[in-house]
Amino acid sequence: xxxNEQIIAAAPPRDTELVIDVSGITKRFGAQTVVNGIGMxxxxxxxxxxxxPNGSGKTTFLRMLCGLLKPDAxxxxxxxxxxxxxxxxxxKHVGYMTQKFSYYEDLNLEENxxxxxxxxxxQNRRQAVKDSLEKLGLYARRKQxxxxxSGGWKQRLALAASLIHTPDLLLLDEPTAGVDPKARRDFxxxxxxxxxxxLTVLIxxxxxxxxxxxxxxxxxxxxNLLTSGTVEEVVTGAKLTxxxxxxxxxxxxxxxxRHKDGVTQVVAFGNTLxxxxxxxxxxxxxxxxxxxxxxxxxxxxxxxEDVFIxxxxxxxxxxx
Amino acid sequence: MSGTRFSxxxxxxVVVKEFIQMRRDRLTFGMMVGIPLMQLxxxxxxxxxxxxxxxxxxxxxxxxxxxxxxxWGLRNSRYFDLVEVADSEAEVQFLLDEGEVQFVIHIPEDxxxxxIRGERPKLLLQADATDPAATGNAIAAINTLxxxxxxxxxxxxxxxxxxxxxxxxxxIHKHYNQExxxxxxxxxxxxxxxxxxxxxVITALAITRERERxxxxxxxxxxxxxxxxxxxxxxxxxxxxxxxxxxxxxxxxFLFQVPMLGSIPLLLGLIILFIAANLxxxxxxxxxxxNQLQAMQMSFFFFxxxxxxxxxxxxxxxxxxxxxxxxxxxxxxxxxxxVRGILLKGNGLAESVTHIWPIAIFxxxxxxxxxxxxxxxxx
Numbered sequence: 001x002x003x004n005e006q007i008i009a010a011a012p013p014r015d016t017e018l019v020i021d022v023s024g025i026t027k028r029f030g031a032q033t034v035v036n037g038i039g040m041x042x043x044x045x046x047x048x049x050x051x052x053p054n055g056s057g058k059t060t061f062l063r064m065l066c067g068l069l070k071p072d073a074x075x076x077x078x079x080x081x082x083x084x085x086x087x088x089x090x091x092k093h094v095g096y097m098t099q100k101f102s103y104y105e106d107l108n109l110e111e112n113x114x115x116x117x118x119x120x121x122x123q124n125r126r127q128a129v130k131d132s133l134e135k136l137g138l139y140a141r142r143k144q145x146x147x148x149x150s151g152g153w154k155q156r157l158a159l160a161a162s163l164i165h166t167p168d169l170l171l172l173d174e175p176t177a178g179v180d181p182k183a184r185r186d187f188x189x190x191x192x193x194x195x196x197x198x199l200t201v202l203i204x205x206x207x208x209x210x211x212x213x214x215x216x217x218x219x220x221x222x223x224n225l226l227t228s229g230t231v232e233e234v235v236t237g238a239k240l241t242x243x244x245x246x247x248x249x250x251x252x253x254x255x256x257x258r259h260k261d262g263v264t265q266v267v268a269f270g271n272t273l274x275x276x277x278x279x280x281x282x283x284x285x286x287x288x289x290x291x292x293x294x295x296x297x298x299x300x301x302x303x304x305e306d307v308f309i310x311x312x313x314x315x316x317x318x319x320x
Numbered sequence: 321m322s323g324t325r326f327s328x329x330x331x332x333x334v335v336v337k338e339f340i341q342m343r344r345d346r347l348t349f350g351m352m353v354g355i356p357l358m359q360l361x362x363x364x365x366x367x368x369x370x371x372x373x374x375x376x377x378x379x380x381x382x383x384x385x386x387x388x389x390x391x392w393g394l395r396n397s398r399y400f401d402l403v404e405v406a407d408s409e410a411e412v413q414f415l416l417d418e419g420e421v422q423f424v425i426h427i428p429e430d431x432x433x434x435x436i437r438g439e440r441p442k443l444l445l446q447a448d449a450t451d452p453a454a455t456g457n458a459i460a461a462i463n464t465l466x467x468x469x470x471x472x473x474x475x476x477x478x479x480x481x482x483x484x485x486x487x488x489x490x491x492i493h494k495h496y497n498q499e500x501x502x503x504x505x506x507x508x509x510x511x512x513x514x515x516x517x518x519x520x521v522i523t524a525l526a527i528t529r530e531r532e533r534x535x536x537x538x539x540x541x542x543x544x545x546x547x548x549x550x551x552x553x554x555x556x557x558x559x560x561x562x563x564x565x566x567x568x569x570x571x572x573x574f575l576f577q578v579p580m581l582g583s584i585p586l587l588l589g590l591i592i593l594f595i596a597a598n599l600x601x602x603x604x605x606x607x608x609x610x611n612q613l614q615a616m617q618m619s620f621f622f623f624x625x626x627x628x629x630x631x632x633x634x635x636x637x638x639x640x641x642x643x644x645x646x647x648x649x650x651x652x653x654x655x656x657x658x659v660r661g662i663l664l665k666g667n668g669l670a671e672s673v674t675h676i677w678p679i680a681i682f683x684x685x686x687x688x689x690x691x692x693x694x695x696x697x698x699x
Contacts, residue, residue: 011563066541067541068537068540068541088543091541091542091543092543094541096538096541097536098537098538098541100537101534102533102534102536102537103538103539104533104535113671116542119539119540119542119543119544120543275480308325
C-alpha cells in the first residue's frame with residue numbers, strides 16, 4: 001500500500017512547541033500494514049486522545065513513539081529527538097503505561113517504584129518514591145504486594161511508576177479499561193493537573209466521555225488516520241445529520257431504515273434510535289415515509305459516538 | 321450430588337482442545353518427540369561401560385623383541401591406544417596430570433635380560449584412576465596380556481618360563497584414587513552437575529517470566545540496556561552458584577572424605593567461568609522460549625547430554641567419536657576434568673589451562689548469541 005500522508009488541520013495553538021512531530025509513520029507485520037503513513041503533531045501540555053476500534057494500530061503507534069518498535073517508514077521527532085535513531089534518549093524522557101499491568105506482582109508497591117526509580121536513575125530516589133506514593137494516595141499501602149491490588153489500585157501504581165522520573169511525555173495505553181467510574185474520574189483529574197503543569201499526554205481510549213475530556217483527538221481505523229482535531233472540529237468535520245426517533249417496535253424500524261439510500265447508520269440509544277446520514281436532504285427523503293404517528297422524530301446534534309461509528313463503517317468500505 | 325452425569329461428549333471436547341493446544345505449541349511438541357529420540361541415541365549408541373581405546377603413553381627404556389611383542393600385544397588388546405612413545409619418564413608425567421592419557425606404561429631397562437634370566441622383571445603401569453569404571457576392564461586385560469603375551473617368543477630353552485605366573489610381572493600404580501572409591505569421582509563431579517541444572521533452569525525462567533507476565537514490555541520501554549538487564553539477572557545467581565559450590569565442597573570433605581589435594585581458592589576462582597557458561601545458556605534459552613514450560617524443556621534438552629556425555633555418569637573415553645565430539649563442546653565435560661584435576665590430582669593453574677579455554681570459548685559464543693537475541697525492541 002502507498003504511504004499516503006494524513007495530516008488534518010489542527011486546533012488553534014496553545015503553545016507552539018511540538019512535542020510529537022512525526023509524519024508518514026508506517027509499520028508492517030509481514031504482509032499486513034498495521035500503521036499506514038500516520039502523521040501527528042502534538043503540542044506541549046496537550047492531552048491528545050487516540051481513538052479507534054480494536055486492532056486499529058493505536059498500541060503499535062505508541063510503541064513506535066517510545067522506541068519499542070522501529071517504524072518501517074516515516075520520520076519525525078519526539079521531544080526533539082529523532083524517533084528512528086535516538087530512541088535511547090526518548091526512553092529517558094517518556095513515561096509509558098502499558099495496556100496490561102506490567103509491574104512486578106511479587107514486589108510490593110514501594111519496591112516496584114524503587115526499582116523503576118533506580119532504572120531511570122532518579123535523583124533523591126527515596127524522597128521521589130515517598131513523594132510519589134503520597135501524591136497518589138498509595139503511601140498506606142506501600143508494603144502491599146502489587147499482585148494483591150484491585151484493578152483501580154494497580155492502575156494508580158502504574159501511573160505513579162510511569163511518572164516517577166518526571167517525564168515530559170506520558171503515553172497511556174487504555175489506562176482506564178476495567179476501572180470504576182469514580183477511579184476514572186480521579187484519574188482524569190490527575191491527568192489534567194499534570195497537563196496544566198506542562199506534561200504532554202497521549203492517551204488511547206474507547207470511552208467517548210474520555211475522548212471529550214481531551215484537548216484534541218485523533219481517530220484511527222485499520223492503520224489509517226481518519227480524522228483529528230478538537231471534539232467540535234471532528235463532529236462538524238464529519239458533516240453528519242442525525243435524527244432521533246421514538247415509538248413502538250424500533251427494532252423492526254431499524255431493520256427497514258438501515259438499507260435505505262442516504263442512511264449511513266441506525267444505532268439504538270436506549271428507547272430511541274439515532275438515524276444518521278451524510279447528506280441532509282437524502283436522509284430526509286429516506287426517512288420521510290415513517291415521519292408520522294406513532295413515531296416521534298427530532299433532529300439532534302450528532303454525537304462523537306455517531307461520528308466515530310460512521311467513520312468506522314466508511315473505513316470498512318474503503319479498506320476491506 | 322451433582323445433577324449432571326459423566327459425559328463422554330464433554331470429555332471429548334476437552335481432549336480435542338488439548339490436542340489443538342499441543343499442536344500450537346510447536347516447541348513443546350518437538351521436545352516431546354526430540355527428548356525420547358535423544359535418550360535413545362545416547363543410551364543406545366553413545367554409552368559404553370566397557371571403554372576401549374584408552375590413550376596410553378609408553379616409556380620404552382629397553383628396545384628388544386620382547387618390548388616389541390608387548391607393544392604389539394597392547395595394541396591388539398584394543399584397550400590401549402599408544403598416543404605417546406617416550407624414552408624418559410619426565411616427558412610423560414605431565415600428560416597424566418592433564419588427563420591427556422589414561423595410562424603410562426613403563427618398560428624398564430634390562431627388561432629383556434632379566435626376563436631371559438627368569439627373574440620376572442616388572443612392567444610398571446600407572447593409571448589415572450579418578451574414575452574407577454574407566455580403567456577397570458583395561459587393567460584386567462593388561463594383566464592377562466602380561467602373563468601370556470611373551471609365550472610366543474619363549475622358545476627352546478626359554479620354554480620353561482611359559483605359563484603361570486608368567487615371564488614378567490605387572491606392577492600397577494593407581495594414581496589419584498588409589499582405593500578406587502567411586503565417591504571420590506562422583507562427588508566433585510556432582511558439583512558440576514548441580515550447577516548445570518540449577519543455573520540453567522533458573523536463568524532460563526528468569527527472562528521468560530518477564531515476558532510471560534508482560535513486565536518485559538515495561539523494561540524495554542525504560543532506558544535499561546540489554547547488557548544491564550542480563551548481567552543484573554545473572555549476578556544474583558552467581559552468588560547462589562557459590563553457595564551451592566561451598567555446600568558441596570563441605571559435604572565432600574566432611575561426609576565423603578574426598579581428598580582435596582589442590583588449591584580450593586583456585587577452584588573457587590575458576591568456577592565462576594563455569595557458572596557463567598551455564599548462565600549464558602540459560603539466558604540464551606530464555607530469549608528463545610515463549611513461556612516458562614518451553615524454557616524448562618530446553619534446559620532439560622541441554623542437561624541430558626551434559627550429564628550423559630560429559631563423563632559424569634559413564635566413562636568419557638568409552639563413547640564413540642561423535643559422542644566424544646559433542647561431549648567436548650559441553651562445558652560440563654571440561655569442568656569435570658578441571659575439578660577432578662584440582663581436587664584429586666592436586667593440579668595447579670598450569671595443568672588446568674587445557675580445560676579452561678574450551679569453557680571460555682563456550683561462554684563467549686553463547687553469550688554473544690544471547691545478547692544478540694535479547695531484542696531491545698518488540699519486533
